[in-house]
């Protein structure tokens with residue numbers, strides 16, 4: 001792998017035949033169809049796809065919050081698991097920051113530790129050294145409502161990182177940020193990832209972001225979501241922002257865009273037909 | 275939005291002045307409408323009597339409120355957590371409220387005697403219902419995404435209850451507590467009418483039998499002042515401690 005630590009031979013997560021159908025009184029929506037993925041330890045894998053293609057649904061399943069259709073196989077650390085058994089096993093950051101307005105920044109960050117049963121004092125001690133790294137020094141005692149969108153997102157990220165699990169799922173963590181803040185956050189996330197040696201699965205709808213961050217990019221199809229393309233990103237790390245204009249980067253981008261374009265058109269026609 | 279405290283005091287003084295002047299101008303006898311000064315003179319002349327009544331009625335109100343709030347929180351939580359339990363008992367709760375509390379008054383006195391506990395029971399009964407309803411509704415409306423997040427951290431039902439459901443429902447519980455304490459005060463006063471020797475309700479009855487209008491008005495003012503005081507107290511607590519109503 002590009003960063004040299006990922007080990008695809010002993011994958012941390014393997015999915016095969018994974019489909020997910022939502023059935024309600026009038027409509028049946030096939031959100032995911034025959035998804036197959038292998039994620040190696042320490043890998044940073046990004047997922048791009050048109051909106052509504054089932055990316056968040058996939059994460060809900062991996063976080064243990066939804067059970068896929070029968071026949072799906074989920075192997076976590078080599079063991080076959082039902083989705084429900086993944087509850088508490090995977091660090092999941094949903095699309096919205098979902099901070100609790102009655103908790104200060106510190107207390108929001110340590111929430112997962114307290115849920116695990118760690119006393120507050122011990123949890124605070126664990127969290128303390130991270131505030132600087134997450135750009136939150138001096139804001140520990142603020143309430144979420146007093147923070148900007150970018151800072152709220154960092155609190156949510158810090159909360160996710162404090163929930164130390166072998167797999168971290170980030171659902172469009174920078175989707176709502178302005179371009180400048182986003183590129184700062186991207187470089188910062190790469191630093192944090194390399195330092196903490198986590199395995200990250202990262203959803204985005206931004207192609208540049210997907211290539212810039214990922215060891216591999218998974219491109220999904222429009223509904224029903226399938227894996228359309230798995231693209232290795234052989235760009236050396238650490239990646240400077242000047243890389244965004246290099247010919248290699250642009251070639252990769254062209255490849256992903258072509259795949260996405262096809263899918264977006266389909267998705268658009270689908271919506272028009274709905 | 276908020277007029278100053280000074281302006282509010284001035285308005286109050288103006289109303290008292292109007293009262294005084296109006297009663298004198300129309301020459302209403304003290305058996306119809308006493309002057310404001312007569313009312314305050316009565317208040318001033320009987321501090322011990324008033325204080326004893328206030329202490330007794332407040333004790334009944336607060337005890338009844340505390341017990342009613344606890345019962346309401348307990349049942350409301352149980353209803354929120356268990357649909358089956360809610361279906362079974364919630365209709366009974368609603369039905370019980372359709373019966374005016376007065377109808378139970380005599381029964382409560384026969385069961386609990388003429389002392390403080392019969393009044394506490396009535397105040398409890400009145401407080402428990404709004405707290406039950408709002409606790410239940412508040413907890414049921416908990417944000418499903420935040421619920422999912424906590425579950426993804428491996429949180430069990432108990433953790434979710436204390437860390438999410440309770441704080442989430444607190445703004446709506448606080449609204450019910452404000453209503454509950456006001457109802458509790460009414461319950462305590464009315465409860466005293468079924469028989470006792472001390473309390474604001476008893477003083478009201480005595481003033482009525484003696485056609486003592488200044489006393490009657492003095493008591494009305496005292497009851498009003500207590501009502502405003504407890505409401506303001508709860509409002510202040512709510513502002514200070516439960517500030518996330520709009521954020522969820």
Ligand SMILES: Nc1ncnc2c1ncn2[C@@H]1O[C@H](COP(=O)(O)OP(=O)(O)O)[C@@H](O)[C@H]1O
Nearest residue numbers: 022029031050051052053054055056057058223
């Ligand atoms: N609970 C649900 N019930 C019914 N349909 C759902 C549900 N959740 C998601 N869907 C549908 O599944 C599809 C995929 O949704 P989602 O995973 O949120 O897409 P993405 O995150 O890629 O934008 C959408 O068409 C959405 O309407």
Ligand SMILES: [Mg+2]
Nearest residue numbers: 055056057095
């Ligand atoms: Mg999504």
